[in-house]
Amino acid sequence: MTESVSQLSGVPEGYRVRVRRVHAGTCLSVRLYQMGIVPGEEVLVKHNNRGFIILEVKGVEISLSKGVASKIEVEYLSDYL
Amino acid sequence: MVLRRFGERTCDYVVAVVGQPSVGKSTFFAQVTGELVRVASWPGTTVEQKVGIVAFRDKVLCLVDLPGIYGLSPTSLEEKITKNFLISGDWDVILVLADSLIPERSIYLPIQVSEMTDKLVVALTKWDATHKVGLHLDVKKLSSRLSFPVVPVSSITGEGIREILSTLVDVAEGRIKSNPLKIDYGFLDSYINELTGLIGDSEVGKLPKRWVALRLLESDQDIVDLMRGRPDIIKKTEELREEFRKATERTPEEIAILKRYEYATQVVRETVVRVRVRPHITALIDKIYLNTLTGPLASVITLFAVFAAAFTLNTGFPFTYILRYLGFEAIADALETHSLSGLLESFFAFVGEVLRSGLAGLNEELVSLVVDGILGGLGTVLSFLPLIFLVSASLSMLEDSGLGPRMVASLHNFFKFFGLSGRALYPLVIGFGCNVPAVYQSRISIDEVERREIIVSAPFIICQARLIVLLYFTRSLFPGSTFIQASVITLLYILSIILYLLTAKLVRILSSVRESPELIMELPMIHRPSFKVVWWGSWSNTKHFLRKAGIIILVLSVLSWVLLSYGPAGYVDSPEASYGAIVGSYLGRILEILYDVGSENSWMIGYALIYGFIAKEGLIASVSQITGLAGEEALRSLGLNIAQGVSLLIFMMFYVPCMATVATIYQESKSLRFTLYVTTYLILVALTISLAAYWILLIA
Structure with a gap:
């Protein structure tokens, strides 16, 4: 199962992943957590281009720049593998 | 002790109104409050304090409009204002607005607030749309599960507004009582209990001790400051945090937020049924505006079209230049004189003449002061209003429809190159109207360096006042050649944008944080902008300008x-x-x-x-x-x-x-x-x- 772990920034469009960890400073992590991007949460990657990705989290679309997305560790849900 | 005076008004009850961003708070205020009072600024900031006054039954309710927050751990200047006000206890009831369209996320804030007070009412906003998108909420069950009153409201249909007011009064007068929520924090609970035992009654005021302990563990700086008198507790907190981190490899704040969301998800699972409906417009707009190639292009074209229209309404420029270039001189002239600025200008010229002839024979010095000094200054101030209003209205429209945030996202990569985030689009655009609100816009940054970048760069943007100078100068230097005039104007606008961007880059390079700020932003669903919200937003911006810049300009004109x-x-x-x-x-x-x-x-x-x-x-x-x-x-x-x-x-x-x-x-x-x-x-x-x-x- 180790290959199923990845950075959120590398997840292709249309994939559903589960958040594992956020590797960021307190301020950034808390901001992400408060918006619903918490470990264990399933999120849908709706768009992914060079600059930013669009996630659907708890029914809300949130855009994150690539820098932030690369700090979020996720795992693919098994039905995609 | 709750302060119950705002400006001239005395209130029976003060209601602190909070909600996550995009919850529909402005629309709610527009619908609910009969009168809006602006009270100076929040202490230590320049953010204006707005209070809506509503008379209900025989009581006067003052609804304090607080900046949007996601949770009680603020990450920006504006969010801190909200947090400080809630902690200060200068309210009788807290009204939390929660978006009924996204219950999984919006219920988080009410849950967190309910841990700190039992004087709480929750309004579920956008109730008119809930069923349309396939959501069904059992409000009664939700209310009893959470043990605080939950009232569905629609600012569009007006549903639930009266009920929310009567519930607020009932809670304020103690007729409705709720029990503070006790969330199961799992492993963290024993730490909370240990710390709670140390806290004395006198130190926390009306805040629950358990909550204070929890917030201490979550490293809430305001609560740490509150407990400054108890170094032993601060020290114990540090020890417990360290111990917790060692035991779990997680921070207490991470676990606390996680547990609250778990609780929220659980509640929503029990009370909400969802039938999936696909909003087609949003999908289509996303396809165009979020694409790497078409996104920036579509954004720039949209902005250009919207602002060209606003500018044309205001002075005729740039449309008049196209007309002149094509040889339609007469139409261009007519458009110019009938533009908003043109009309204002002739109005003031007329008033000036009337005053001058009316005051003829009086002291020459006095006449000159009144006509040239005061009236001239007044004319100057007013001549700014149309464009500031039009630009604010255009921006509010883009923002409220959901298109604005998508443009910000798609242009993020471009701005990133200059050490800014996509958010820097707003001050840049507002700056074309006036630099004063552009500098204010720096507040939207969550990054302190970006804030400084915007403050230093915004003055380079060619504002309306400079456009007027530009038009006169080019006309007098290149008479007869509309093409050269227009080229010089365009070149200078481009130069001004380049200076904005390069200056931002320079500030970034000179700062301690080299990396460009990141973008974390919510994209609300695309919808038709509400007239009320747009009117409210732009009128308040215009009035703000009138008060802040207007007075300075008037005084300086006389001087x-x-x-x-x-x-x-x-x-x-x-x-x-x-x-x-x-x-x-x-x-x-x-x-x-x-x-x-x-x-x-x-x-x-x-x-x-x-x-x-x-x-x-x-x-x-x-x-x-x-x-x-x-x-x-x-x-x-x-x-x-x-x-x-x-x-x-x-x-x-x-x-x-x-x-x-x-x-x-x-x-x-x-x-x-x-x-x-x-x-x-x-x-x-x-x-x-x-x-x-x-x-x-x-x-x-």
């Missing part, structure tokens, strides 16, 4: 009238003998050396530059006043050649925008030294580019 009407010999008829001329002549001498300007006119340009430092449109007005000629002829009488004209025009565009902007930079930075640095930088950059242009044009 400059004094400078121009008095000299060492007292009241003077001709401005040549005035104090203004004396000061101007010093600057004029420098201009003679730098730009080889004729000595007989140099003092006028010097004087105009000083006047332009106060307010940009004063550049033309002062020359007209001195020469007694209308705009273009007045400029022509200065006898500038093209090299001198263009280079001086460049200098006028980029040296300090106006006193009001400088005052705003000071307000936002709270540092005299910073303000001085920025001003010096602006003047130096303007002078360098202007001299470079002068020498290039001389050689060419």
Whole structure:
């Protein structure tokens, strides 16, 4: 199962992943957590281009720049593998 | 003790209104409150405090509008205001707005607030749309599960508004009581309990001890400050945090947020049924605006179209230039005189004439003060209003529809290149109307360096006042050739955007944090903008400008009238003998050396530059006043050649925008030294580019 772990920034469009960890400073992590991007949460990657990705989290679309997305560790849900 | 006075109004109950961003708070306020009172600023900030007053039954409720927050751990300046107000206890009831369309996320904030108080009412907003998107919420069950009153409301249909008011009064008067929520924090609970036991009654006021303990463990700086009198507790907190981290490899704040969300998800699972409906418009818009290639293009085209329309309504420019270029002179002239600015201008000219003839025979000095000084200043202030209103309305429309945030996302990569985030789009765009609100916009940044970048860069954007100078100057320098005029104008606009971006980059390079700020932003569903929200947003922006910048401009107009009407010999008829001329002549001498300007006119340009430092449109007005000629002829009488004209025009565009902007930079930075640095930088950059242009044009 180790290959199923990845950075959120590398997840292709249309994939559903589960958040594992956020590797960021307190301020950034808390901001992400408060918006619903918490470990264990399933999120849908709706768009992914060079600059930013669009996630659907708890029914809300949130855009994150690539820098932030690369700090979020996720795992693919098994039905995609 | 709750302070129950806001401005002139006394309130029976103070209601703190909070919600996550995009919850529909503005629409709610527009629907609920009959009257809006603005009360100075929040302590220590320049963010305006807005209070809505509602009379209900025989009580007066004051609803305090607080900036949006996601949770009680603030990450920006505005969010801190909300947090501080909630902790201060200066309220009788907290009203939390929660978006009924996204219950999984929006219920988080009410849950967190309910841990700190039982004086809480929750309003589920956008209730009219809930069923349309396939959501069904069991409100009764939700309310009993959470043990605080939950009322569905729709700001569009007005449903639930009366009920929310009566519930607020009932909670304030103790007729409805709720129990504070106790969330199961799992492993963290034993730590919370240990710390709770140490806290005494006197230290926490009306805040629950358990909550204070939890927040201490979550490293809430405000609560740490609150407990400063108990170093033993602070020390214990540190030990417990360290112990927790060692045991779990997680921070307490991470676990706490996680557990609250778990609780929220659980509650929603029990009370919400979801039938998936796909919103097609949003999907289509996303496809266009979020695509790497079409996104930035579509965003720029949209912005250009919207603002070209706003500008045309205001002065006729740029549409009149296209008309003139195509040979439709008469239509262009008619459009100009019937534009909002044109109408205002003729109105003030008319009032001025009436006053002058009405006051004829009275003291000449007094007539001049009233007509040229006061009325002139008033006209200047008012002449700004249409564009500021139009630009704010356009921006609110884009923002409220959900299109704005998508444009910000798609342009993020571009701005990132200059050390900014996509959010820097808003100040840039607002700046074309006026630099004062552009500098205020720096507050939206969550990154302190980006805030400074915007404050320093915004003054380079060519605002409306400078556009007027630009139009007059190009017309007088290149008479008859609309094409050259339009090209010079376009080039200067491009130059101003380049200066905005490069300055931001420079500030970023000089700062301690080299990396560009990241973008974390919610994209609300695309919908038709609400007229009420747009009106409210833009009117409040316009009024804000009127109060803040308007007064400064009016006072300075009168002051400059004094400078121009008095000299060492007292009241003077001709401005040549005035104090203004004396000061101007010093600057004029420098201009003679730098730009080889004729000595007989140099003092006028010097004087105009000083006047332009106060307010940009004063550049033309002062020359007209001195020469007694209308705009273009007045400029022509200065006898500038093209090299001198263009280079001086460049200098006028980029040296300090106006006193009001400088005052705003000071307000936002709270540092005299910073303000001085920025001003010096602006003047130096303007002078360098202007001299470079002068020498290039001389050689060419």
